[in-house]
Amino acid sequence: MKFVRGFSILTWVLLSLPALVAADAAEDLKSRLDRIQDLKGNFKQVLSDKAGATLQTSSGKFALKRPGYFLWESAAPHEQTVVGTPERIWVYDPDLDQVTVRNAQAQGADNPASLLSGDLASVRSQYDVSAKTSETGAQYHLVPKATDSPYLFIEFTFQQDGLSGLRFKDKLDQITHIDFDQLQLNTRIPADIFAFTPPEGADVVIDE
Numbered sequence: 001m002k003f004v005r006g007f008s009i010l011t012w013v014l015l016s017l018p019a020l021v022a023a024d025a026a027e028d029l030k031s032r033l034d035r036i037q038d039l040k041g042n043f044k045q046v047l048s049d050k051a052g053a054t055l056q057t058s059s060g061k062f063a064l065k066r067p068g069y070f071l072w073e074s075a076a077p078h079e080q081t082v083v084g085t086p087e088r089i090w091v092y093d094p095d096l097d098q099v100t101v102r103n104a105q106a107q108g109a110d111n112p113a114s115l116l117s118g119d120l121a122s123v124r125s126q127y128d129v130s131a132k133t134s135e136t137g138a139q140y141h142l143v144p145k146a147t148d149s150p151y152l153f154i155e156f157t158f159q160q161d162g163l164s165g166l167r168f169k170d171k172l173d174q175i176t177h178i179d180f181d182q183l184q185l186n187t188r189i190p191a192d193i194f195a196f197t198p199p200e201g202a203d204v205v206i207d208e
Helices: 002-034 112-117
Strands: 038-048 054-065 069-074 080-084 088-093 098-103 127-133 137-144 151-159 162-170 175-185 203-207
Touching: 002 127, 002 137, 002 151, 054 112, 069 112, 080 112, 112 151
Parallel strands: 098 203
Antiparallel strands: 038 054, 038 175, 054 069, 069 080, 080 088, 088 098, 127 137, 137 151, 151 162, 162 175
């Protein structure tokens, strides 16, 4: 009977462990991201297809300010500027001389930019979170619970000095890998850098 009872307790612990680990991973990720009130730096981005072949590479600079503000500027040859506020998202494509304006709320919160710049209270309710940690850093793997999410997973990578990269996979099995460098954390970025005015003569498309 003692063996049976001991086996039952052990089984209960083992069955409970994944839930505890997931809960701890979500809380740990939230704790790390909560330390970011604003952040700016440079990025390098690689888009690959499902076979691993590179489709596009780009680089540029970014800034974000919580809650809800971000700026993403890709340099030539793939120039694009994306500016987000709690109300609107502007996407400017110089090659097309076009600005697309979207409702930020309609875009939802299940994307990397919103996770970095937005309210993190719902991380656990919106994602299944797991983590791999080591002496040099940690990686957090997020799987959206919503079946209509455009992403199959989102991953955050942290080194000892903070956030170092992002990786996410869309429903076309394309993977985007982003590495950050020259990061400046909590430097009190002014909100006016997230103000956007369409360039004169550009076509403005409202997509809400």
